[in-house]
Amino acid sequence: MSSQPQPTLNAISGWKALLKRAWPTIRILLSLALLWKATSGIDWHTLLDSEINMQPKWFLAAGLAITLAFICGGLRWGFLMRKVGFQGSVVEYVALYFAGGLINQGLPSTLGGDSYRAITASHLNRGGKYSETKELDAELHHAVDLGHAPPKLRLSFSMVLVDRLLGLAGNNLLGGIGLILGGATLAAWGVGLGYAVTATMIFSGLMIAVILAWTPARNFLQKTLDRLQLNHALPGIRLAFSWPMNMAQAGFAIFIHLLTILALGFCLKAYGANAPIEGLMIGLPALSLLLMLPISISGWGLREATLSSVLALWGVNPSLTVLASMSYGALTVLCVLPGAYFLLKRK
Numbered sequence: 398m399s400s401q402p403q404p405t406l407n408a409i410s411g412w413k414a415l416l417k418r419a420w421p422t423i424r425i426l427l428s429l430a431l432l433w434k435a436t437s438g439i440d441w442h443t444l445l446d447s448e449i450n451m452q453p454k455w456f457l458a459a460g461l462a463i464t465l466a467f468i469c470g471g472l473r474w475g476f477l478m479r480k481v482g483f484q485g486s487v488v489e490y491v492a493l494y495f496a497g498g499l500i501n502q503g504l505p506s507t508l509g510g511d512s513y514r515a516i517t518a519s520h521l522n523r524g525g526k527y528s529e530t531k532e533l534d535a536e537l538h539h540a541v542d543l544g545h546a547p548p549k550l551r552l553s554f555s556m557v558l559v560d561r562l563l564g565l566a567g568n569n570l571l572g573g574i575g576l577i578l579g580g581a582t583l584a585a586w587g588v589g590l591g592y593a594v595t596a597t598m599i600f601s602g603l604m605i606a607v608i609l610a611w612t613p614a615r616n617f618l619q620k621t622l623d624r625l626q627l628n629h630a631l632p633g634i635r636l637a638f639s640w641p642m643n644m645a646q647a648g649f650a651i652f653i654h655l656l657t658i659l660a661l662g663f664c665l666k667a668y669g670a671n672a673p674i675e676g677l678m679i680g681l682p683a684l685s686l687l688l689m690l691p692i693s694i695s696g697w698g699l700r701e702a703t704l705s706s707v708l709a710l711w712g713v714n715p716s717l718t719v720l721a722s723m724s725y726g727a728l729t730v731l732c733v734l735p736g737a738y739f740l741l742k743r744k
Contacts, residue, residue, distance in 0.1 A: 424694050431698025436719055455667035456728065459660040463725075463732045466656035467491075467498055473649060474560040478518055481552055481633040485521035493518055495736035502730050503694040511557050512541065519553035548626040555630045559637050567650020568682045570598050571658070575678025582710050583679060602647065606640040657681060660728070661704075664721040665713070672713045680707040697726060 468491055475490030496517075497510030520533045527533055536550070543551055573595035580587020608614040615631075622630050637646055658677045665672050684696065684703045693699045701722045705715040 424691065428693040428698040431693060431702050434698070434702055436701070450669045452667050452669070455663040456724065459663035459667070459725065460728050460732055462656045462660040462663065463729055466653050466660070467495055467733060469649065469653045469656070470494055470560075470564070473563065473646075473653075474514075474556065477556045477560055477633045477636060478553070480636045481556060481629045483518060483521065483553070483556075484523040485518060486525065489521060489525055490514075490518065492736070492739045493521075495733050496739045497736070498733040499730075499736035499740065501695060502733060503697075511561065512554075513537065515553045515557040516541065516550065519550045548628065551626055552630055555627050556633050559633055563637055563646055563650050564653070566598060566602065566647060567652075567654050568685045569594055570647060571651050571654045571678055572682030572686075573598060575675050575682065579673065579675030579679060579711075582676070583707075602638070602643050603640075605638045606643050609635055609639040654682065654685075661721065661725050664724045664728070665717065667724065668717045668720055670713055670717040670721065672708050672718075673711050676708050676711040676713070680704050683707070695726070695729075700726060 471491030471494030472487060474494055475485075475487040478485065478490055479487065493514040497514035499510070500513050501510035516536045517527070517533065520527045520529055522528050541550070541554075543554060546554075573591045573593075576583070576587050576591025576594065578591075580589075580591045608618065618634075619631055622628060636642060658674070658681050661681060662672060662674070662677055680703065684700055687699060687703060688696045701719045704722050705718040708718050709715050
């Protein structure tokens with residue numbers, strides 16, 4: 398009787414393996430379908446005949462804003478890594494951040510950009526060289542089982558997670574402020590939702606700060622981290638979430654996301670369109686949350702469909718929004734291209 402479920406388990410495992418192999422192709426098809434949906438309503442002849450007054454200088458401004466956002470994100474992650482004992486320089490962590498960003502733009506890879514920088518950074522030494530290169534290559538080309546991973550690799554992944562949580566906090570705070578400023582245009586409950594989101598994020602930040610400040614709770618957290626073989630993670634967590642550093646981290650995270658919002662606004666200006674800042678503060682944070690679902694390649698298609706719908710509420714031409722969004726995506730790829738140098742350098 399115990400042998401009967403075995404074919405069923407094998408069949409389930411087979412389907413999972415098939416879905417895993419097919420998922421990158423599915424994501425590409427979904428991105429193309431969403432992009433087609435977003436552009437299908439554009440009357441290209443009318444748009445071209447309207448003689449759009451393009452201003453290329455705004456593309457340059459958008460590119461600078463995107464690049465600065467990546468540099469700031471890399472600096473934040475680099476300081477977290479150094480706080481928990483990793484020995485790479487901040488410049489090297491910024492370089493890895495660009496490399497991870499390039500991978501996240503859709504390069505064919507067996508792992509995401511976050512995993513790449515976590516794995517690679519765990520082998521980076523003080524001189525900018527990589528230690529245990531054979532183990533590094535094996536970890537990069539095979540799925541990492543964190544349950545059996547060495548403590549150093551677990552610690553590196555934990556700081557990537559902390560970095561992502563700070564980014565999520567900044568994204569949600571900025572979105573909440575945007576809803577407070579312009580939520581009434583979105584829906585009758587928009588302003589109330591903005592206050593609720595902002596209050597929830599502030600309350601969560603204060604509660605974490607209290608836990609880190611209260612010695613019994615902090616000791617319990619350290620024991621929990623010890624059981625997870627993350628013995629040295631607490632200094633990085635405190636750098637991110639303890640009072641008053643959490644205020645600076647929140648402000649810095651908001652600044653990084655504000656740079657991406659400005660970049661999209663500059664792309665709109667390049668096509669002669671103007672969007673109110675509150676509309677962008679609602680649209681892009683909402684899009685960032687949607688992008689947590691792995692249904693498209695780096696947001697292509699999903700970004701255009703979402704932003705054209707949201708900004709239309711403020712009277713922005715959906716056709717120009719789609720063009721600006723596609724330009725924003727293309728500029729993001731160009732801005733993280735320096736990451737290709739560091740990927741090839743390691744090879």
